[in-house]
Amino acid sequence: MTAATTASPTSTAATPGQLWTRARGALAAVLILVVAGVTFAAVQTGTNHGQLDPRSADPQGSRAVAELLKARGISVTVATTLDEATAAVGPDTTLLVAGPNLLTRSQQLRLDGATSASAGRTLLIAPGPAATSRLAPGVHTEQHQAVSALAPACELPAARRAGTAHMGGVRYTTRNAAALTCYPSAGHPSLVVLPTGAEGDTVVLGSPVLLHNERLDQQGNASLAFQLLGSRPHLVWYLPSLSDPSATTDGGTPGSETHDPSEDGSRNEAAEGSSFLDLVPSGWVWATAQLALAAVLAAVWRGRRLGPLVAERLPVAIRASESAEGRSLLYRKAKARGRAADALRDATRTRLAPLAGVPARDAHTPGVLLPALSARISSPDHDLNALLFGTDPSTDAALVHLADQLDALEREVRTS
Secondary structure (H helix, E strand, O other), X not given: OOOOOOOXXXXXXXXXXXHHHHHHHHHHHHHHHHHHHXXXXXXXXXXXXXXXXXXXXXXXXXXXXXXXXXXXXXXXXXXXXXXXXXXXXXXOEEEEEOXXXXXXXXXXXXXXXHHHOOOOEEEEEOOXXXXXXXXXXXXXXXXXXXXXXXXXXXXXXXXXXXXXXXXXXXXXEEXXXXXXEEEEXXXXXXXXXXXXXXXXXXXXXXXXXXXXXXXXXXXXXXXXXXXXXXXXXXXEEEOOXXXXXXXXXXXXXXXXXXXXXXXXXXXXXXXXXXXXXXXXXXXXXXXXXXXXXXXXXXXXXXXXXXXXXXXXXXXXXXXXXXXXXXXXXXXXXXXXXXXHHHHHHHHHHHHHHHHOOOOHHHOOOHHHHHHHHHOOOOOOHHHHHHHHHOOOOOOHHHHHHHHHHHHHHXXXXXXO
């Protein structure tokens, strides 16, 4: 005959209600993050074009300078591909390259070929070593320096009229005697104007800070930006992109580039002089921040203080001898001889107190318990004090000996 299986009333399995109670906080946090992310994406759609974008009103966008240039009669055109940028260059055009480090080698050489003979102005924003060597030959990069308010310290008319401006970032050196170097930081200029012949020039700017919306009205930033970008009636604002079709081909004008074996194996050059975060889409940054916030909230939720202990009926009966043996094994594993001795002495004092006529509240008070015990047995007070309130045993053998002595004392008191 088989016994019917019934559910134990003391089962520790979580009920559906308990599962919902535990999970509803996390589900609510996830829902809030999803709603916030969707709302933020909807609000930002079509308005946030990124850093140094003339269509962006963000603090690090450049819409302010673009609108002021338009108000002065200068046309501003945004180019997102190399074909659009090279087709627009000319003697009456300023070409601003917002991310020269994102261009591949063939793109940089193709751009240099188009701008060198254009007799226009090319403005490079914080180019790194490779981009500088191809787009501004003769100019070399130096160590990055923090952006700060710097004096022009040069003869460039635009810089002298603008005065102090926020410059720094990538610094440069050049041996070209015809080049003008301005705004030195720690001994090296952060602005270089390099003539390219036929009344054209290439301007190398170490930092884009003065073009940001949040900095345009500070120092002489606005004046310097207007003069660098407004020297021609047309401004082409080139925003290089890794999705540009020309970035995936080895195209370019036949014969315009030579093969350099030392540069094989790398088609997409990482942004030299730029941080990794500059290459990460802003949406991914916000998503990572939201996930980090969710992780912190989950950690706080799971790490909250637990409530008081709740006594529960054990699902099975455990013999006292098994419980005592298990506890003693734990004490032995932890080498907690002091804890074990305290437990033995405490239990012995509790049992001896009523035998000696001592109230339970005074069972652990030496001044009350010891005289009462001395009156019933012949042992001196100092021996009883060492036995019932003494120091911790130093070895397992000493602990066993203490247990034997306590048992002998209890037997003596019971028989007296």
